[in-house]
Amino acid sequence: MKVVAQFEIPYYQCLNESSTAIGELPKFAQDPKQLLHLYRLMVLIRIFDSKAIALQRTGKLGTYPSTRGQEAMFVGLGAGLAKEDIFVPYYRDFGTLIQRGAKLSDFLLYWGGDERGNSFGKNNHDFPFSVPVGSQPLHAAGIATALKIHKQPHAVAVVCGEGGTSEGDFYEAMNVAGVWKLPVVFVVNNNQWAISVPRSAQSSAQTIAQKAIAAGFSGEQVDGNDVIAVRYRVEEAMKKARENHEPTLLEIVCYRQSDHTTADDARRYEPEGIREQEWTKEPIGRLKKYLEDNQFWDAEKEQQLQTECAAEVDVAVAEYINTKPQAPESMFDNLYASLPEIYLEQREDVKHKEVPVHG
Ligand SMILES: Cc1ncc(C[n+]2csc(CCOP(=O)(O)OP(=O)(O)O)c2C)c(N)n1
Known part of the structure; x- marks a missing residue:
């Protein structure tokens, strides 16, 4: 017998569970301004999250998927992308999209049933939220193929x-990315749960990252409670994708500190005590302690930030509530280049139907 293939899956962490830097931090993380920016975004997204849940609970929003405990995953990812890259999100990507021209009120619109919230600002070439699970990696592979054919210097993150x-x-998307050497990075938010299905029942593979090996490129795990590590590894992977057309799979390991969505009740399946145990690693406290330990942050600044972010979220809520509902006939728009005749009558029919206001 001889060994014909062997592989390793690295695990990246920059700040450990006690908020101590492991070795020299990446260059951007040596600039306190950059760290404070990441910290602010994570706090904003957490305050937004609580507000969105409260809106849903009081009948002012549809189903909403929480990002509690996953802030470093999304904020770190957004910070690691270049403006010209193309981003293919899934339904939880608020912390990423907020850095790419989307507004908090867009997210409320979308989860309030208004499709206009799925279009993230003018001249934005990112894709809309993907709610179908797993379809978007194929879209990303297609976009990456187009970029390669047109010799564009950008990359795709999905x-x-x-x-x-x-x-x-x-798997199909990964396979084609490996064979065709596509400029794409597959980012996996491993928050340990797929609704009620735990990570252990999802796959017998020791890591999700190693799924890349079968496709012929590298995969790695990143501490998803460490926003510095997430940004760092996303930046490196995107660079490799842009410059060498080398795909990467990043498995960002964190914990879902919430129900799957507001339509779920995790108390029915989540083992007791696990959330509390995982909370000791949560990403905002991790970075906050590092900032405090290095005299970049204090209680007064924290209070001010909380007030500012809460005000920003309140503005977004008011914007959402005051947005005139979408015309009912708009459901026929953006489906075809020109609407087939068969739908014209139906479109006309719904035109004068009353629609409920937002909130
Ligand atoms: C193709 C498809 N199958 C099933 C669903 C229903 N569904 C919505 S979210 C979800 C679980 C997804 O879990 P995961 O991919 O781990 O992402 P998470 O929601 O935990 O961030 C399922 C099964 C769907 N939206 N699309």
């Missing part, structure tokens, strides 16, 4: 959950 990596589409 996100799905660890549950999404069990879909056939995910």
Whole structure:
């Protein structure tokens, strides 16, 4: 017998669980301004999250997927992308999209049932939220193919959950990315749950990252409670994708500190005590302690930040509530280049139907 293939999956962490830097931090993280920026975004997204849940609970928003405990995953990812890259999000990507021209009120609109919230600002070439699980990696592979054919110097980043990596589409996208050497980075938010299915029941593979090996490129795990590590590894992977057309799979390991969505009740399946145990690693406290330990942050600044972010979220809520509802006939728009005749009558029919206001 001889060994014909061997592989390793690295695990990246910059700040450990006690908020101590492991070795020299990446260059951007040596600039306190950059760290404070990441910290602010994570706090903003957490305050937004609580507000969105409260809106849903009081009947002012549809189903909403929480990002509690996953802030470093999304904020770090957004910070690691270049403006010209193309981003293919899934339904939890608020912390990423907020850095790419989307507004908090867009997210409320979308989860309030208004499709205009799925278009993230003018001249934005990112894709809309993907709610079908696992379909978007194939879209990303297609976009990356187009970029390569047109000799564009940009790359694509696509996100799905660890549950999404069990879909056939995910493997197909990875396979084609490896064979055609596509400029694409697959980012997996491993928050340990796919609704009620735990990570252990999702795959027998020791890591999700090693799924890349079968596709012929590298995969790695990143501490998803460490925003510095997430940004660092996303930046490196995107650079490799842009410059060498080398795909990467990044498995960002964190914990879902919430129900799957507001339509779920995790108390029915989540083992007791696990959330509390995982909370000791949560990403905002991790960075906050580092900032405090280095005299970049204090209680007064924290209070001010909390007030500012809460005000920003309140503005977004008011914007959402005051947005005139979408015309009912708009459901026929953007489906075809020109609407087939068969739908014209139906479109006319719904035109004068009353629609409920937002909130
Ligand atoms: C193709 C498809 N199958 C099933 C669903 C229903 N569904 C919505 S979210 C979800 C779990 C996804 O879990 P994961 O990919 O781990 O992402 P997470 O929501 O945990 O971030 C499922 C099964 C769907 N939206 N699309």
